[in-house]
Amino acid sequence: MSAAAPSVSEVVNEVEKHVAELCVTVKAAARVLANTPKDQIDRALGFVAEELDQAREAIFAANRKDLEAGKAKGLSSAMLDRLAIKEKTLADMIDGVRQVISLPNPVGETLKEWTQPNGIAIRKVRTPLGVIGIIYESRPNVTIDAAVLCLKTGNGVVLRGGSEAFHSNHALATALRKGLERGGIPADAVRVIGTVDRHAIAALCRQDKTVDVLIPRGGHGLIEAVVKEARMPVIKHFHGVCYAYVHRDADLGMAEEIIVNAKVQRPSACNSIENLLVDRAVAATFIPRIVARLHKEKVEVRGDGETRQLGGSEVKEVTEADWTTEYLDLILSAAVVGDESEAIAHIERYGSHHSDVIITEDAKAAERFFQEIDSATVYWNASTRFTDGAQFGFGAEIGISTDKLHARGPMALEELTSYKYLITGNGQVRK
Known part of the structure; x- marks a missing residue:
């Protein structure tokens, strides 16, 4: 007799375990990345561009598999257009990586500094956000654009692409991770969720101990579901009317x-x-x-x-x-x-x-x-x-935020940072 198929609860538990464990590995890698010298990050991103170029045939083959499956499922011409990786699409990805390398890294920048009357010196300094979860549909180029921007700013990234681009996203991520390893950066700073099960999105929304912010890119239904389920802040890439x-x-x-x-x-x-x-x-x-x-x-x-x-x-x-x-x-x-x-x-x-x-x-x-x-x-x-990060001179973008808090419009390097206050004294105590 064949083994019984797993129950729904067993599948959900397995997906939850996979996502939780994956996010823990990204969190650990992000701590290393946040303390990695900027020039080393840029060098690793240069290797990412090389690996993408060298993996072009594997990437195109994976994308053909997704396109064939998409046509069989009856995806619209608009969806298939978003899904396709053409020669120019891949060339633009590689060029986008190199443009991001050339841009100043905002992490560590002093936004403001002043000294209080009691002699305490205060600096407001840009820092990475931490771990960013990105949920997106169709466009596999988001895998590279989003990951590279996150890495440049010292952030770990968890990627959950649409099922229609599963093979494309994994082929791109494989090349990306090889580039990081060549540059001496933990490959686990970038992870793609390894299941197309729909429960993975809800599971990711519950990882508030390891994921600091979620960015959903997709249709109205996806974004509404993420906003409803998420236990961490959400930056919405809403629809464009x-x-x-x-x-x-x-x-x-x-x-x-x-x-x-x-x-x-x-x-x-x-x-x-x-x-x-x-x-x-x-x-x-x-x-x-x-x-x-x-x-x-x-x-x-x-x-x-x-x-x-x-x-x-x-x-x-x-x-x-x-x-x-x-x-x-x-x-x-x-x-x-x-x-x-x-x-x-x-x-x-x-x-x-x-x-x-x-x-x-x-x-x-x-x-x-x-x-x-x-x-x-x-x-x-x-x-x-x-309205595009590259067209605005940002090199690439992680999305176009229609929110008003933290980030609005094309999100690039500065929008992927937070800040902290660094206070220096010489023995002051509060009375």
């Missing part, structure tokens, strides 16, 4: 190019626009023009009554739910608004506070947009596709 607003004083040629780029260049990215607002003063001219261009780019446009009247029969009717939907696809919702006040109110009601742009030649209107739009990144006459 991004807006473009064409003001009455916009350069319409510029507006067309920005909108097409922000929607079409990579629709599966969280910084692509999902919603378009057009000032009524230019709607009759601009809407037919932009609808025709978007249709040429294979974009489905959904519009309110005025947009459908001006844009033609191919414009579908927009629903209330569309305004809060992150399509991650060639779909765009559009509406006509009376002025900037109505546009701002629309964005604040339906947007996700990620990335929004005003297109205008009116500096006063742009300044108002800057002041009143409460988003992590706010643009004037530029595509929202620039």
Whole structure:
């Protein structure tokens, strides 16, 4: 007789044990890493870049396995696009590692120092956060981007990627760990959770004795589940319902190019626009023009009554739910608004506070947009596709935070640090 299949409780217990033990090893390695000289960390990261290049065939083979499984499961084209590791994808990962190496390491930086009247000297100094748990879906490049940023700042990292990228993530992590070993850094400073069991996320959320902060990147359901379960602080990389607003004083040629780029260049990215607002003063001219261009780019446009009247029969009717939907696809919702006040109110009601742009030649209107739009990144006459750590000069990013506390916008090296106070006296006692 064959052995009985393990019960659900047995599986959960085994997953819990695996995650707990893994986090303990990362915590121990992180303590070593936090006291490792900066130049040694940079040298090890250089070896990571070399190992990624040398492991390219193994990485591509692992990714093909994930893509084939994803197609068999019926993953959407947007999900498959996020999952794919192409030659350029891997080259960008390697280049990102080298850019991070070239950046100043903020750990140990003195943020402020002063001396109290009693002679006590106080310094506020940047420190690593400790151990960072990152939960993400689809994009295997997060495995490298996130790990390298954490390592540069002396943090250990626990990675839990989506099941659809399991083989890709492990192939990347294997190369990464080899690079660390060559550089004399404990490979256990980076660990990928070795199971696709869904209970692993809940188990990770309970490791508050070893994990200092969680960063979830993915869909609304994933982030809500992590926020609900986590016993440690969570920095949310929430969904991107991004807006473009064409003001009455916009350069319409510029507006067309920005909108097409922000929607079409990579629709599966969280910084692509999902919603378009057009000032009524230019709607009759601009809407037919932009609808025709978007249709040429294979974009489905959904519009309110005025947009459908001006844009033609191919414009579908927009629903209330569309305004809060992150399509991650060639779909765009559009509406006509009376002025900037109505546009701002629309964005604040339906947007996700990620990335929004005003297109205008009116500096006063742009300044108002800057002041009143409460988003992590706010643009004037530029595509929202620039919301990216590399595009901001950060080398890479660990995510785009839509929170307000600790970190907001593209998270890079400085956002992966905390601080402590170092106090020096000469015998003072409090009376």
